[in-house]
Amino acid sequence: MSPIQACLFDLDGVLVDTAVYHYRAWKRLARELGFDFTEEDNERLKGISRMASLDILLEIGGLAFNENKKRELADKKNEWYVEYILQMDPSAILPGALDFLQACRARGWKTALGSASKNAPVILRRTGLSPHFDVVIDGNKTSKAKPDPEVFLLGARELGVEPAACVVFEDAAAGIEAARRAGMRCIGIGSPETLREADRVVPSLQAVTVDGLAAWLQTEC
Ligand code: MG
DSSP, X not given: OOOOOEEEEOXXXXXXOOHHHHHHHHHHHHHHHTOOOOHHHHHTTTTSOHHHHHHHHHHHHTOOOOHHHHHHHHHHHHHHHHHHHTTOOGGGBOTTHHHHHHHHHHTTOEEEEEOOXXXXXXXXXXXXXXXXXXXXXXXXXXXXXXXXXXHHHHHHHHHTOOGGGEEEEESSHHHHHHHHHXXXXXXXXXXXXXXXXXXXXXXXXXXXOHHHHHHHHXXXX
């Protein structure tokens, strides 16, 4: 297998915990529409696009709307979500994330963001994470949502690195599928039950070191 030349990071759930804000905003929308939306339901929304998330939410509530109304509902959810993320600061960065990003660079690996979120620029600005990336690919630059590999392939292309020399860090099943379809190795962040398709699963970036990762990938993948 090719030695690692680049690491690509999902944003929500890997570098920052914005999943809680997505959940809060979707729950508020569900309540307005007259049904309940649980944390378990929210798992199905992780990593997928805003409109695909709305479709799942409406399916849970047993509701159907035309495209105009759906756009209006998605905009409303996003307004609430943006209100929440504007309160974020660097303390929202998940444990181990900053150290790991810095260690990647120190080892000569390139770094890219590969997020489905159209709000990634706000989150990067609020948390001060922007300078840690060579390339940023987010929902504003892609046309196909995860599990389509577009976001990661675009990241590799902009970095000038072959997919086989990339490692993706992802917390959502859709993102892990996207990484695999891109021909990249993938480390799942979270629980092994939900991230079965990853090459390896760790609870957080705190549990990974660049040396450990390089050695492990050389022997196992
Ligand atoms: Mg995520």
